[in-house]
Every structure is written in C-alpha cells, then in structure tokens.
Amino acid sequence: MELGLTLAILGGAFAVILGGIGSAIGVGLAGQASSGVMSEDPEKFGSLLLLVALPGTQGIYGFLSAFLVILKLGLTGGSLASPTIFQGWQILIACLPVAFTGLVSGIHQGKVCASGVYMVAKQPKDLMKPVIMAALVETYAVLGLLITILLLNGIALKT
Amino acid sequence: MALAEVQKVQILAYSGMKMELLSLLQEEGFIQIESANFEELGLKNSLPEVSHIDLLLHRLSHAIDYLSRWEEKGFVKKLFGQKLQLPRQEREKELGFDYKPLLDMIEKLEADKNDVLSHIKFLEKEKEFLRPLEGLDLPVKSVKPTEATEILLGSLPLSRLEEFQKLIDEKALWHQVIWRKKRKVYILLIFLKSDKTSFEQVLKELNFNPLYLTEPILNRANEQDRVEHIIEKIGKEIEKMREKIEVLEGEEQRSSVHREKLMLIYDVLLNEREKLLSSRLLGKTERVFYLEGWICSSDIKKLKSKLLPYSEFIEIYFRLPHPDEDPPVILENPKAGKPFEIITKLYGLPHRRSFDPTIALAPFFFLFVGLTVSEAGYGLLVTLFSLLYIKLAKPKGGLLQFLKLLSILGISTIILGTLVGGWFGFPIRRLMVLDPLQDPLSFLILCLALGFIQVWFGTLLRMISQIKNRDYLQAIFVQGGWLILLPSLVLYGVIKQSLWGIISLVGAAGIVFFASPSRNPLARFFGGLYRLYDISRYLADILSYTRLLALGLATSVIAMVVNTLCKSALGIPWFGWLFAAMIFVGGHLFNLGISFLGGFVHSMRLQFVEFFSKFFESGGKPFTPFELESKYVEFI
Numbered sequence: 098m099e100l101g102l103t104l105a106i107l108g109g110a111f112a113v114i115l116g117g118i119g120s121a122i123g124v125g126l127a128g129q130a131s132s133g134v135m136s137e138d139p140e141k142f143g144s145l146l147l148l149v150a151l152p153g154t155q156g157i158y159g160f161l162s163a164f165l166v167i168l169k170l171g172l173t174g175g176s177l178a179s180p181t182i183f184q185g186w187q188i189l190i191a192c193l194p195v196a197f198t199g200l201v202s203g204i205h206q207g208k209v210c211a212s213g214v215y216m217v218a219k220q221p222k223d224l225m226k227p228v229i230m231a232a233l234v235e236t237y238a239v240l241g242l243l244i245t246i247l248l249l250n251g252i253a254l255k256t
Numbered sequence: 257m258a259l260a261e262v263q264k265v266q267i268l269a270y271s272g273m274k275m276e277l278l279s280l281l282q283e284e285g286f287i288q289i290e291s292a293n294f295e296e297l298g299l300k301n302s303l304p305e306v307s308h309i310d311l312l313l314h315r316l317s318h319a320i321d322y323l324s325r326w327e328e329k330g331f332v333k334k335l336f337g338q339k340l341q342l343p344r345q346e347r348e349k350e351l352g353f354d355y356k357p358l359l360d361m362i363e364k365l366e367a368d369k370n371d372v373l374s375h376i377k378f379l380e381k382e383k384e385f386l387r388p389l390e391g392l393d394l395p396v397k398s399v400k401p402t403e404a405t406e407i408l409l410g411s412l413p414l415s416r417l418e419e420f421q422k423l424i425d426e427k428a429l430w431h432q433v434i435w436r437k438k439r440k441v442y443i444l445l446i447f448l449k450s451d452k453t454s455f456e457q458v459l460k461e462l463n464f465n466p467l468y469l470t471e472p473i474l475n476r477a478n479e480q481d482r483v484e485h486i487i488e489k490i491g492k493e494i495e496k497m498r499e500k501i502e503v504l505e506g507e508e509q510r511s512s513v514h515r516e517k518l519m520l521i522y523d524v525l526l527n528e529r530e531k532l533l534s535s536r537l538l539g540k541t542e543r544v545f546y547l548e549g550w551i552c553s554s555d556i557k558k559l560k561s562k563l564l565p566y567s568e569f570i571e572i573y574f575r576l577p578h579p580d581e582d583p584p585v586i587l588e589n590p591k592a593g594k595p596f597e598i599i600t601k602l603y604g605l606p607h608r609r610s611f612d613p614t615i616a617l618a619p620f621f622f623l624f625v626g627l628t629v630s631e632a633g634y635g636l637l638v639t640l641f642s643l644l645y646i647k648l649a650k651p652k653g654g655l656l657q658f659l660k661l662l663s664i665l666g667i668s669t670i671i672l673g674t675l676v677g678g679w680f681g682f683p684i685r686r687l688m689v690l691d692p693l694q695d696p697l698s699f700l701i702l703c704l705a706l707g708f709i710q711v712w713f714g715t716l717l718r719m720i721s722q723i724k725n726r727d728y729l730q731a732i733f734v735q736g737g738w739l740i741l742l743p744s745l746v747l748y749g750v751i752k753q754s755l756w757g758i759i760s761l762v763g764a765a766g767i768v769f770f771a772s773p774s775r776n777p778l779a780r781f782f783g784g785l786y787r788l789y790d791i792s793r794y795l796a797d798i799l800s801y802t803r804l805l806a807l808g809l810a811t812s813v814i815a816m817v818v819n820t821l822c823k824s825a826l827g828i829p830w831f832g833w834l835f836a837a838m839i840f841v842g843g844h845l846f847n848l849g850i851s852f853l854g855g856f857v858h859s860m861r862l863q864f865v866e867f868f869s870k871f872f873e874s875g876g877k878p879f880t881p882f883e884l885e886s887k888y889v890e891f892i
Contacts, residue, residue, distance in 0.1 A: 250696055
C-alpha cells in the first residue's frame with residue numbers, strides 16, 4: 098500500500114519538476130534576449146515582460162497537475178487515500194504527459210519567445226504576432242495537461 | 257461583413273491655395289494621398305525642404321525631455337493622465353508664439369549647467385589629490401628646489417617602507433612622513449642635487465611615486481598658504497559652484513512652465529512637416545496643382561460640403577477603382593463588433609476579393625475567452641477596470657477599442673464563469689449547468705461541438721465567397737460536399753443509421769468528382785479521392801478546440817489552489833488572516849493575469865489557424881488617411 102502512495106507522489110513530483118525545468122529554461126532564454134534589448138531601449142520593459150512570461154505556463158501546468166494528485170491522495174488533510182501499487186503506477190503514468198510535453202515545449206517556446214523579443218525590438222507595434230507564434234508551441238503542453246487531467250480523473254481511488 | 261467602399265478622388269485646384277487646402281484635408285483626415293502619376297500626366301512635382309523643421313523638432317523634443325524632470329509626477333496621474341488638448345482649427349496660431357528665444361534660453365541653461373558641473377568635477381579631483389598631503393606643514397610655495405637641494409613629494413607602498421628606511425639611514429637624508437594610509441605612505445624628501453640621478457633610480461626601484469603640485473594649485477596659494485588652506489579654498493569654490501547650480505535649476509524650474517507650450521508647438525510643427533511631405537506627392541503646372549488619393553465613399557458628402565466655400569477654384573472627381581488598381585481596405589462594422597476588428601487586423605486586413613471576417617469571428621471569440629477563463633470574479637474585475645479606465649482616462653483610438661474588447665470579454669467571462677466555473681474559486685452550484693471538474697467528458701464534447709460548428713461555418717463562408725467569385729462548381733460540389741459530409745458522418749457515428757451513411761457518401765462523391773481540376777477522368781478521380789484525405793485536417797482542427805477545456809480547468813484549479821493555501825494560512829496564529837488575505841489577493845490577481853493572457857492568445861489562435869484557414873484571404877493594405885498626427889497633444 099505504501100508503495101502505491103509513494104509512486105503516486107512521485108508522479109506529481111515528476112509533473113512539477115519536468116514542467117518547471119522546461120519553463121525555467123524557456124523563461125531564461127527569453128529573459129536573456131530581453132535584457133539585451135532593454136540595454137538599448139529600457140522603455141520596452143512592459144511589452145517584453147509579456148514575451149518573457151509566456152514560457153512560464155508549462156511550470157504552472159505541472160504544478161496544477163501535481164496539485165490534483167495531492168487532492169486525489171488527500172495529502173492536504175483529512176483522510177489519506179491508500180492506492181494500490183497498480184493505482185500508484187497509474188497515477189505516475191497519468192502525470193507523464195504534462196511532464197514531458199511541458200519540458201520540451203517550455204524550452205522551445207522559450208526559443209520562439211526569444212526570437213520574438215528580437216522582433217519586437219525592431220517592430221514594437223507587432224507585439225501580438227510573436228505571442229501567437231509562441232502559443233502555437235504551447236498547444237502541445239495544453240494537450241498534455243488535458244490528457245493528464247482526464248487520466249487522473251478516470252482513476253478511481255477507494256479511501 | 258462588408259468592406260467599406262473606397263473611391264478614387266482627384267482634385268484640381270488653383271496652386272495659390274495648395275497649403276490652405278492641405279491644411280483642411282489634414283484636419284478632416286478623409287483622404288489617403290497617393291503619389292500623382294507625374295510622367296503620364298506630364299506634370300512637375302515639387303520637393304519642398306523639411307530639414308529646417310526637422311532640426312527644430314529635434315531641438316524642441318530635446319528641450320521638452322530636458323524639462324521633464326520638473327514635471328509633477330504621480331502614479332495615478334501617470335496612469336489616468338490626459339493629454340493636452342488643442343482645437344484643430346487654432347493650431348496654426350500656436351506658431352505665432354516666439355518660441356525660439358525660449359529654446360535658446362533652455363539650451364543655454366543646459367550648457368551652463370554642464371559647464372559648472374564639469375568644473376565641480378575638476379575641483380573635486382584636485383581636492384582628492386591634495387587630501388593625503390594635508391599634514392604638510394610647509395607653505396606650498398616653499399616646496400621648491402634651492403640651489404643645492406632638491407625637494408620631492410611622493411607616495412610609497414607600505415611594504416617597502418623598511419627598505420626605504422634603510423636607504424635613508426645609509427645616506428642620512430632628511431625626510432618626513434606626512435600621512436600613513438592602509439597601504440601607502442606619503443613622504444616629503446629633501447636631498448642634494450648632486451645625488452639626483454642615482455637617487456631617483458633607487459626610488460624608482462622602491463616603487464616611489466612622485467607627486468607634483470600642479471599649476472592651478474600653486475596659483476591658488478598665497479605665500480603663507482599650506483595645503484590645508486588650499487583644500488579649504490577649493491571647498492569654498494565648490495560651494496559657490498553648487499549655489500550657481502541651484503540658481504540655474506531655479507531658472508530651469510521657472511522656464512518649465514513653458515514646457516506645455518513647447519509640446520503644443522512640437523505637434524503643430526510635426527504636422528507642418530507632414531503637410532510639406534505630402535505636398536511632394538502632388539503634381540503641378542504653372543497655375544494648378546493636382547491631388548490624387550483614396551476616400552471612403554461615406555465621407556464623400558462631408559468632403560464636398562467642406563470644400564464648398566472653395567468651389568470656384570476647385571474641380572473634384574470621384575470614381576470607383578479600376579480592376580488593376582489596389583485601393584486600401586477599410587473595415588466597416590456595427591458598433592458592438594468594432595472592438596473585435598483588433599483581432600482581424602492582427603492577422604492582416606482582408607484582400608479586396610475577400611471579406612471582413614470580424615462579425616463572423618466575434619461570437620466565437622466571445623464564447624471561447626469566456627470558456628477558457630471561466631472565472632466570473634475575474635471577468636467582473638476586468639470589466640470594471642476597463643470601464644473605469646475608459647471613464648477616467650478617456651483613451652482614444654486603438655487603446656479605447658482594446659479596452660472595450662476587454663470589457664465585452666469580461667462580461668462573457670462573468671456569464672460563462674457562473675455557468676461552468678465559479679467566483680474566485682468558489683462555484684455557485686445552483687447556477688452551474690456543468691462542472692468540468694466533476695464531468696470533464698461532457699465538457700470535452702461541448703468543446704468539440706463548438707469546434708465543429710466553427711469549422712463547418714468556416715467552410716460555409718468559403719462556399720459563399722467562391723459563389724461570389726463565380727466559382728460555382730467548386731462552391732457547390734466541393735465545399736457543399738464537405739458541408740454535407742461532415743455533419744452526416746458525425747450523425748452516422750453517433751446514431752448509426754444507414755441513412756446518414758448514405759448522405760455522407762453523397763457529400764464525399766461531390767468532393768471526389770469535382771475537387772481536382774484535371775481534365776483526365778482517371779487523374780481527376782484519384783486527385784479527388786486524395787482530396788478526401790483532407791478529412792484528417794478537419795479532424796485535427798476540431799480536436800484542437802479541446803484546449804478550451806484544458807485552459808478552463810487550469811484556471812479553476814489554480815483558483816482552488818489559491819483558496820486552499822488561504823485556508824492553510826488561516827491556521828497560523830495571530831497573523832493568519834493577514835497572510836490569507838495577501839495570498840488571496842496576490843494569487844487571484846496572478847491567476848487572472850495568466851488565465852486572461854492564455855485565454856486571449858489561444859482563442860485568437862483558434863480563429864487564425866482553425867477558422868481563417870477555411871476561407872479567409874488576407875493581404876489588404878490599410879487605409880492611412882492624411883490627418884493630424886500628435887506626440888504630446890490631442891487635437892480636438
């Protein structure tokens with residue numbers, strides 16, 4: 098029984114860690130690019146902030162998946178669920194879509210946002226265009242999140 | 257869904273009134289002036305010089321920037337501040353004000369201040385240089401060689417002091433340590449001139465660094481003045497300079513009352529410059545000038561009435577654009593649809609052949625943002641804030657439309673948030689029709705259904721535009737085929753009646769036989785069959801709408817997380833409520849930001865990638881009328 102719980106928690110941890118790594122790298126890439134632009138033109142802080150913040154969503158998706166796991170296991174208080182070993186594996190695997198899509202799409206969205214930052218440096222009026230481009234990358238993290246939520250929802254635990 | 261009709265306007269008028277007429281057109285902003293076809297019409301053009309205005313504009317903006325530090329500042333004032341206003345007819349009066357002496361004065365103030373500042377810097381460096389020598393109790397003027405002796409000031413690294421001491425003892429020299437610092441000693445040395453060369457060599461090896469009193473320092477000294485007196489004198493001088501700067505700044509502050517005047521003049525001059533630049537586009541003969549441009553048909557009447565007083569000197573012609581001409585595009589929408597034009601414009605204006613998709617996308621966009629944010633409380637905040645901002649700051653143009661769009665989307669979020677979400681993470685069960693957390697599958701089907709409707713509608717719009725362009729075969733058989741095939745296939749899959757299967761085959765037949773343009777029947781058949789493969793694209797497009805569920809859930813779950821954290825924070829003794837309140841406000845504001853950003857961007861993507869790809873053709877040029885421009889001022 099304890100192993101089941103441990104595996105489930107590992108799943109939630111994976112979602113946060115991998116999503117967080119993806120976002121951290123992504124935001125880092127965009128942030129470096131924007132500091133370069135701001136050294137020339139400090140006025141652009143506001144519009145660049147948007148592009149830098151955009152790859153941050155993957156980390157949030159991982160976080161909220163993990164939170165769903167926490168709620169499912171009753172770790173916040175109340176009665177603690179006791180998943181079987183198989184259910185533990187199921188929860189772990191259910192967390193993988195958001196974890197891996199978050200990791201990879203976060204990094205690549207960061208790259209798109211970084212080049213978007215350069216674009217905004219030259220064409221300040223076209224801010225929304227790189228934002229949309231970045232959203233195209235994020236789609237896959239959103240789909241990963243969707244499947245993780247549906248899978249977690251489908252796993253029934255007896256408390 | 258139509259584009260506004262644009263007509264070509266041609267004006268011939270007496271050249272004496274060229275500038276007056278241009279001013280009028282600039283005020284009204286009806287016409288986009290195009291370059292006249294000089295060669296074909298055998299006209300000359302003129303190239304008035306604008307560089308003198310450029311120079312003035314540069315000086316003005318520099319002065320305005322320079323005085324900006326005296327402007328009253330405040331966060332609220334900055335956020336809700338309104339621009340200066342200037343009646344457009346009276347703008348040229350502003351140039352009657354003789355601003356050039358003012359400009360000269362401000363520039364002189366700046367130059368003077370810079371002079372004084374650099375002088376202060378110089379004095380401070382001297383003071384810094386003298387500081388270590390303060391303990392020298394000789395008059396400065398007496399520090400000079402005599403017939404037989406040499407006198408030397410300098411510093412020595414502390415680590416070499418022992419060696420130096422040895423040297424001194426050996427040669428029995430007179431020296432005095434003036435000041436001892438952490439790593440350095442300052443020393444006064446007196447030695448015989450005859451020893452000079454050999455001695456200097458030894459000192460060099462000891463890293464002795466000689467210091468020489470400079471000309472300005474010596475000039476400042478009286479016969480009896482020692483270093484400390486000179487430092488005092490320099491300090492007094494710096495004080496005096498600082499007072500001078502205060503006087504200069506006072507003058508600056510007084511002249512900053514003219515800053516607004518300079519702003520007015522800047523904008524008026526800016527428009528004079530634009531006027532001169534536009535006049536380059538006009539053709540001219542000896543007595544007459546010729547102007548050509550585009551005008552929105554609905555403005556023609558107004559233009560005519562404005563030009564009525566000049567009718568004796570003017571000839572105006574209007575005509576529809578020729579097929580080979582490429583007129584600019586103006587979107588025309590009812591008031592409620594206008595804010596949604598932002599989305600269309602972002603993708604690109606429609607081509608003249610296509611049509612304005614704004615009204616078609618508006619209801620979908622409205623719904624999608626509501627579903628992706630699905631948090632009624634956030635909707636309420638956004639609507640309230642944008643309405644408040646519109647009321648207080650009275651923004652114009654693009655910003656106003658954007659705020660209107662935000663307030664409309666906020667309303668959508670209030671409605672849909674109540675139905676499928678909650679208020680700040682607390683669902684109101686009585687009003688909810690569907691809880692995506694409890695029943696995600698129903699919500700998923702809802703999203704797919706919405707996607708199906710939009711994709712189908714997009715195909716219908718393509719059919720309509722093909723009919724408009726007289727491409728009947730494609731419109732009826734291919735697009736019509738898809739329009740039949742898609743819903744009947746879904747119905748067949750759901751209720752499994754063979755009737756719907758047959759109907760879907762009819763639709764597919766239309767695509768197979770008419771989709772390929774080839775004349776060879778076999779190639780045509782297989783080409784058409786291949787086009788049937790597009791069904792996978794339709795499938796992918798519709799599946800893409802599942803993001804509505806994921807984003808909606810993300811908002812609700814984060815809101816829930818914030819509330820759970822608040823609840824835990826309340827458990828902290830004494831300050832629990834404070835932490836809870838901070839987490840509640842901060843967390844929900846954060847969630848509001850990311851969920852609106854995500855909702856906006858992803859809903860937009862659904863329009864651009866899934867919807868527009870079905871029918872929309874962009875590539876129109878925007879209509880940019882010749883009108884008053886402004887940087888600081890608002891023309892009323």
